[in-house]
Amino acid sequence: DRIINRQLIKQVDSYKLDAIYFPSGSLFPISITTRSVSSIHDIQYAHSPKDFDFFTRSRQGTLHWATIKNSDFVQASSLFSRKDFLEHFKCDPQKIVLVRDGVNESFRNIHISSEEKTELTKKYSLPDKFIFLPAQHWPHKNHVTLIRAVKILKDRGLNVPLVFTGEKRSKNNEMYDLIEKL
Numbered sequence: 001d002r003i004i005n006r007q008l009i010k011q012v013d014s015y016k017l018d019a020i021y022f023p024s025g026s027l028f029p030i031s032i033t034t035r036s037v038s039s040i041h042d043i044q045y046a047h048s049p050k051d052f053d054f055f056t057r058s059r060q061g062t063l064h065w066a067t068i069k070n071s072d073f074v075q076a077s078s079l080f081s082r083k084d085f086l087e088h089f090k091c092d093p094q095k096i097v098l099v100r101d102g103v104n105e106s107f108r109n110i111h112i113s114s115e116e117k118t119e120l121t122k123k124y125s126l127p128d129k130f131i132f133l134p135a136q137h138w139p140h141k142n143h144v145t146l147i148r149a150v151k152i153l154k155d156r157g158l159n160v161p162l163v164f165t166g167e168k169r170s171k172n173n174e175m176y177d178l179i180e181k182l
Helices: 006-014 054-070 079-089 114-123 143-155 173-181
Strands: 020-022 036-039 073-076 096-098 131-133 162-164
Touching: 054 079, 073 079, 079 096, 131 143, 143 162, 143 173
Parallel strands: 020 036, 036 073, 073 096, 131 162
Antiparallel strands: none
16 A cells, blocks of 8 residues: 555645544545545445455455544444444444434435426436435345335335445346346
């Protein structure tokens, strides 16, 4: 890291920041000298290894270990995650800080014009009403359970459209197969 990312490290450190925050789950570059706070969202690869290929488990484990080792603080969004990180990484408890994820009130009542709504609806082929699941398609995100529940509702006469975000590269063949089947 100190060799490969030398220029990036030098640039980040040259800003003389009080601290820098990494919300994406890993500290990068790991050798910065600027004080850092990183968020790790979960370590599901450690608990559900069958849901992740060897490369993903290895990469995530290494990134998270390096992040915890080199960050000044790591944000855990729940008491469970904090305890999980402490047990899994055997790190200093002072380093893992509980800061719950929050949503600003401005996101609760988003006001858009009817033209913007029509444009978005057309762009993404959205139905008027739907259930929205903003998550990658990883098996532990439990899309399959939601799909099965919606199928039960459909069988009872209630058609509830689903809208998912996420990338197909996040591999959840069970989810894709179930969508085709149902």
